[in-house]
Amino acid sequence: MEDWEHGGFGLYIHWPFCQAKCPYCDFNSHVVAHVDQKAWENAYLSEIERIGAETSGRVLRSVFFGGGTPSLMDPDVVDAVISKVRATWPLANDVEITLEANPTSVEAGRFRGYHDAGVNRVSMGIQALNDADLKALGRLHSTAEALQAFDIARNTFDRVSFDLIYARQEQSVEAWQAELKQALSMAIDHLSLYQLTIEGGTAFGDRYTAGKLRGLPDDDGAADMYAVTQQVCGDAGLLGYExxxxxxxxxxxxxxxxxxxxxxxxxxxxxxHGRLTLDGQRFATETPLAPMRWLAQVSRTGNGEAGRMALRDEDQMAEFLLMGLRLVDGVSLDRFPKLLSIPYINKINDLCDIGVVAFDGRQLRATDEGRPILNAILRKLLEG
Known part of the structure; x- marks a missing residue:
């Protein structure tokens, strides 16, 4: 069995269009007046066919429509894509097909069409549960619209997740705790809870550099919110698995x-981006950022990739740790035996001594104390 099979095989489909660009967002999203949905459908189908020929016979465990705002896609486009996926790969019995959605009333009305197309999980970008903070975050929906859309989603799909952002401007620990308890009262089974980060090249990034983004919590305040998040969710049975x-x-x-x-x-x-193991070699794939450039390239050449790079063992080990240590269960170093060599073991023992990782000789994980400083742990493991 090739190494990747420990993690499974999935498909990510990027829809790059939004109604508006949120000031904190550094994703590849674009606001345009018109989208030729049929042209995008044809491009997606072409790419699925191309990649399917390289990965024939693999069992597909998941499909994820991400963005941008995929809930701006016509349900007929989603239906055509999922039909093509089903014709291209054998699907796992519990295949997960997720679509990201923004909770505006118009988009919520599309949910039945997505369900009928085969989507069985929706991830909603709610981000906040009060109107003042929604406005500050550049969101187009109100709290009332978010709650209404969530109710529609819960009555349409078996699985619903939504995102919230904390460590917002002027947000107190007590306010975040109350907001989190409100979210947990909504019969939710999955929450993605992200600390607000200020990224260069965003509107928030520009304001922060100019000294105009005021009211952000300091590091201690943000750490307190993280701790409250773990406690409140854990007490409610919504375990932090990542x-x-x-x-x-x-x-x-x-x-x-x-x-x-x-x-x-x-x-x-x-x-x-993608990661594909072909004939024993793992490759990193990427595509052009500009939507119309990608669309034209697929139409012209039948290949939407901008590049494909073979990953060295060292690259793979670094990615393996960067991704896997985000999980509460951590990683089995048996997948990369070089990580069990003396130089790595010495670093791991040093981190064990200060209580930020735990290691049983095979499985490495960050402790509760180590998870908030995961970046520092990774720098220590990967230095040199």
Whole structure:
């Protein structure tokens, strides 16, 4: 069995269009006046056929429509893509097909069409549960619209997740705790809870550099919010299985676990990345960022990739640790025996001595104390 099969095989499809660009967002998303949905459908189908020929016979465990705002896609486009996927790969019995959605009333009305097309999980970008913070985050929906869309989703799909952002401007620990308890009261089975990060090249990044993004919590305040997140979700039974993700047992995201468990995934669409193991060699794939450039390239050449790079063993080990240590269960170093060599073991023992990782001779994981400083742990493991 090739190594990637420990993590499984998934498909990511990127829809790059949004109604508006959120000021904190550094994803590859674009606001345009018109989208030729049929042209995008044809490009997706062409790419699925191309990648399917390289990965014939693999069991596909998940499909993820990400963005951008995939809930701006016509349900007929989603139906055509899923039909093509079913004709291209054998699907796992519990295949997860997720679509990201924004909770506006118009998009919520599309949910039945997505369900009928085969989507069985929706991930909603709610981000906040009060109107003032939604406005500050550049969101187009109100709290009332979010709650209404969530109710429609819960009545349409077996599985629903939604995102919230914390460590927002002027947000207190007490306010975040109350908001989190409100989210947990909504019969939710999965939450993605992200600390607000200020990225260069975003509107928030520009404001922060200019000293105009005020009211952000300091490091201690953000750490307190992280600790409250773990406690409140844990008390409610929504376990933190990854740094930013909480779920009832059995409701974890299959697709995201493919990333974190270092499986293979194909990336289709502008700016989509992939990891594919072909003939024993693992490759990193990428695509052009500009939507119309990607669309034209697929139409002209039948191949939407901008490049494909063979990954060295050292690259793979670094990615394996970067992704896998985000999981509460950590990683088995048996997958890369070089990680059990003396130089790595010495670093691991040093980290064990200060209580930020635990290691039983095979399985390495970050402790509760280590998870908030995971980047520092990774720097220590990967230095030199």
């Amino acid at each position: 740094v930013s993700n909480h779920a009832w047992p059995g409701s974890e995201s299959i697709h995201n676990k493919i990333y974190w468990q270092y499986g293979d995934y194909a990336g289709i669409g502008p700016g989509a």
